[in-house]
Amino acid sequence: MFWFLVVGGLAILIYYVFVNPFKYWAKRGVPQDTIFKIWLKTVLDIIQYRPATDNLRKLYDDLSGKRYGGVYQLFTPMLCIRDPELIKQITVKDFDHFTDHFNFFPTNNEPLWEKNLFSLKGEKWREMRSTLSPSFTSSKMKLMFGLINDCAKQFVNYYEEQNENIVQLEMRDTFTRFANDVIATSAFGVTCDSIRNRDNEFYLNGKIATNFGEGVTGLLKFLIFTLSPKLANKLGLRFTKAEASMFFTNVIKSNIKSRELNGIIRPDMIHLLLEARKGKLKDEELEAIPKEKLTDEDIAAQAFIFFLAGFDTVATLMYFTAYELALQPDIQAKLQQEIDDILNNSNGSLTYENVASMKYMDMVLSETLRKWPSTFLLDRVCVKPYTIPPVREGEKPVRLEKGDAIMMPLFGLHYDPKYYPEPERFDPERFSDENKSKINPYANVPFGLGPRACIGMRFALMETKTVFFYLLAKFDIVVTEKTQIPIIISKTKFTLDNDVGFWMGLKLRKAKH
Template identity: 55%
Template sequence: MWWILVAAAAVAFGYWFLTRPRNYWAKKGVKQGPPSFILRDILEMVLRKRSFAEMVEIVYNMCPNTRYSGFYQFFLPTLVLKDPDLIKQITVKDFDHFVDRRNFIPEDSDPLWSKNLVALTGRKWREMRATLSPSFTSSKMKYMFTLMSQNGEQFVKYFLKKNETVVTVEMKDTFTRFTNDVIASTAFGVECDSLGDRTNEFYMMGKDATDFSGFWKNISFLVYMLAPKLGKFFQLTFFSKRVAHFFTNLIKSNIRSREKLGIVRPDMIHLLLEARKNGLKHEETEPQDTGFATVAESEITKNPKNTKTEITDLDITSQALIFFFAGFDSVSGLMCFMSHEIAVNPDVQTRLIEEVDETLVACKGKLTYEALLGMKYMDMVVSETLRKWPSSGAMDRICTKPYTIEPKFPDEKPVHLEKNDVVWLPIFGLHRDPQYYPEPERFDPERFNDENKGNINPYAYVPFGSGPRNCIGSRFALLETKTLFFYILSYFEIVPVEKTQIPLVISKKHFNLTAEKGFWLGLKRRSRI
């Protein structure tokens, strides 16, 4: 009989061990979802029963009419911030309590990953952000615009050569090739034509670095989430050794040749080398910015006092690689969703083409940086795409020192957050909330016209995050997207084809936001060409 008692005790202990973390928020007086098996919240996503974006929206709506609520990422208690004022309070006003983001990979497990801006924490993050931020101002974007424009022209020439009335293309593959070439040129100083040379080494390595659809990569993340020490023991890394070796050698040889031959290109390597030698000054932002979604750089990271960061070749490689990682997938994803919405909303496309034609005439057939940024309707369309289809479903912050959320309503009590507690910005949920965006499923660029955009709560629209720890590359992403669509719509209409999925369904197989059956659309030559 003793074995029955042992088994019962084991079951009881197992149940207690699994359910104990579910009491974390309840003990703090925070509303949370109904009691359920500890792994269910995330396990369905890992097993591809649900997309990450869908999970975020479910979590966001789990406890209605609350400023915040609790949920659990496996054993990790997470506080979901749903009130824009509270988001502002935590990410901006009291940022010094929430400086860091959660890092899945231990600092010394993957040096190439741990040195990038996303992974850095505390003082190291502040110093690197201050070092890099001058490279992403409006004036530096104008500096890189020439390279983007060249890639845009190269893109449309490829499809014009096909001499077909309608060219059917899978947009995800097509746009990642474009973003690959832009990043290769602007960040690595390498010229590529990934549409013409479809298996060039740079593109294939980039694809490898950003592919997270594989079973073993998901298992690696799962191990680091549940047992970081175990992941470190098995030497699991974010980037494969092959990818790390390729990009490290590429950057080193590029730097050596520039220093030896005195080569100067308007790209990120040049800016980082300048920062290494002399430092870069963060000039005031020009009156004309890259769009509504652009996030301003915080004063915290503009030329902080007594900050001097040594920039090594590894630092440059790490920043260029994370820049590549974000641009390759996130920006191409934005382009895919924008192309789909343009195709299925012909009234939007007609108006956008009219603006493209007017701009082309105004700048006498040669697109300029200033002319592109002056396109109001283009910005409205991009802004609405980021509203409906944000590149990141959620972002987190780590409480770096004790913090109290004071009660605002009678049913609230002070919530005391401890060091290392995690808070979430549920971007996908915020952007689909009808109290901020009536008929959230409808694609409506008019939300962002001059009359309406002033009514949008800036902390309920956070496609690039919020506060000093926002996405440093927002200007770059917006400029790259607008540049490409200007060139596409100068020559083509984007139209649905037989393989176009209408309505679009989010894929459950990928962690990132993408379409279940791909983005199949047609490029139809405009009659004036």
Template identity: 50%
Template structure:
């Protein structure tokens, strides 16, 4: 008799813990797909049969004609927002109900991760954002322009020294090295040349910090989604002990040296030290040109928020510098790789951009200036379309921080009550590929962002850097860095397909970010200037 009771208990437990969670949205009257046992809607992506971006598009399309739908990250119910007006409502108008991001790592297990702006929650996030946002204004980008430009010149000079008409290059590799040198220089005050010194410690540590392809890294995320309590118990870390020690020691030593010798550099550590000493104020002026159409403005919610009364520690500075590195190292190099691919396979677009580069160089007297670069309208159109077709933020998230009700708008809807802790996802990649908003979404067409056409883009359907107060603080830096590098490249080279170029592009299924299955192999063809 006991074995019958045990079997019944086992079946009941399996239902309660493994099957019942996938009924969550059905019980709330929300449409959902057909989640797989335990894995929910993440089965194909977890098994590396589907890229993360493909998963996002699949979920976006599985419940057509809905403003939102439900899906499951393993056993975790998540609400998928599809309607632009609803996205605006939740991320902007009612932001105070959706302040936080989802937490992946136990709060006290990895100080370097948990103290950065992305991971901070609630009041601590609001205060730190208000403290840091003045360091990312257009006036501060102009302040750092010379350092980024220096890295751009260093990059092209490396290839100009090669005695080859067409230099075959794996773009993700070289752009990652460029991004490493820019972040090392502008954020940490360290000068690198990662194309020459290919195994410099800064680059090696950066590669390790941003590697999400390993089995153990993926296991960490799966563990959190399945059993957050167990993840907390084992104090799972985001960064390895080696990465933590390297970046923390680097920043602290750098700060001590600057304070001892009175060193001042136009970089991020200097701005953060100024924020610690005196605080920073927003100093943007209409006379200083902004970095482009995709730039996200600082929201009044944080611009006017009270700055942190808690002293900014060396650990805080290390955390912010590292997340700045973390974002720049991989996401910016991915944008550059995808943009270079589009220029190679769309030579008509590249022809027009090369002409603008030449015209600008002549206007600037042979040396690019901040104003000259940001006055390049077609370059901005090309970057904007690259971010439309290939947004690095494939999706972004919010957590419901206090109970909220989505009121019905369509006939088949009823009030949807969201409990505190509910996960919300905004599917940027899928919205950018929706033909309702962007006809022929697979076509690379910078003219979508011309002066005549960009006014027709529906609000909250173009979200490459997120939206609302929790948008990406580094959008200006990413755009400036990308524009500088392509200006220097196209001044001397054309980007062309080579034998190893994968056409059409196939996305890698082993990584969360956008990467080519067989690499971004392209050629740098030396220009013959008349």
């Protein structure tokens, strides 16, 4: 009898711990895998059997013919949306039901994460977005263009001074250093030269801040954060190391103090945020009026998330753009012709208006973002009950409750041949004036959608266009013996990266202007 009770108790425990949690969507009539397949996928994810990008493409393909399906992030149920019209409904039309992001990691006791625009929820997010939006308009980007322009010229001049026929570089490191200098000057009011001064304090703290862990260590940290936030807090685990958080907070606070004491005005983000704090900037999109005055900590948090996006995400766009151009010199030559024409018609100088006018540059960057989106997926959390009505035969109404999580796999959408014929091929012509109208706008979302779309999109594109303008005016980007072809995405890293580096060469062009 005793052993019968023990076995029965174990069976009940196993059911409620290992089976019942994975019936969440099935109970609601949402298609999902069998329990065995769900556990198999979970195990394969844990042992990092394949890159996260491949996992997302497989997940998307496995739901072929369906608008949505039930999936699980470890023990957390998530509704995977793969239909562009349903994505539009959730992120735009019915946005008030899905205003928040899903927290993949706890951000307790980390003010730079708790208070930044990406992490904020509900009214606090709306108020902060309303406060920050005026700082990211085209007119404000034009104000900061000079800072970016100076960084780009300094960056390219360094390699031109090497006076070598071909300079071989690891492009991930190279563009991360450039992005560091741009964000340092435009968001923190600090001037760096990370190419010449390779161990400057700002760059080193950026590396620390963006190192979320790789391999076994990173995986264990991820599992603890995800499965038991309370245990993570007790163990003192942090998403960002304390010394890096303290560094960036102190830089902002001392910079603000110096400006206010000495009346310093500089055309950068700190200035714009200080103006917003004074109520001198008005939002052009949201009607909400900020109820709370921006504190120094609030400003530090926004500058920090802006730094992370620039340091890693924008650098990713740059080195994948360089990679595709190196592999396809005909596309590179066409882009260089556009650059040469601008230089010849503007006395060798670049203006904000020139940047905005480069159509082929836009096409190249749009195709890079399509093929290599550094944001793997979009996510939302249901903040009030919502029902997805049936549209196709066999569907049932899907009732979403407050707290239900939703994910939209960009890597699946961007590689779906239904929207992009020959998706593996790099083809900027997809985004020409003649062809871009054929692209479903909700199947091409590298910067997100709706009010939660990336607020720094204009800045990221302006920065990338500017550096490639100067780089391609002076150099051809070429393949070297160390270039990995085809690129193999890392299984162990949480970013879009490989394990051997992005090695390419800069070959001096013959002077044409």
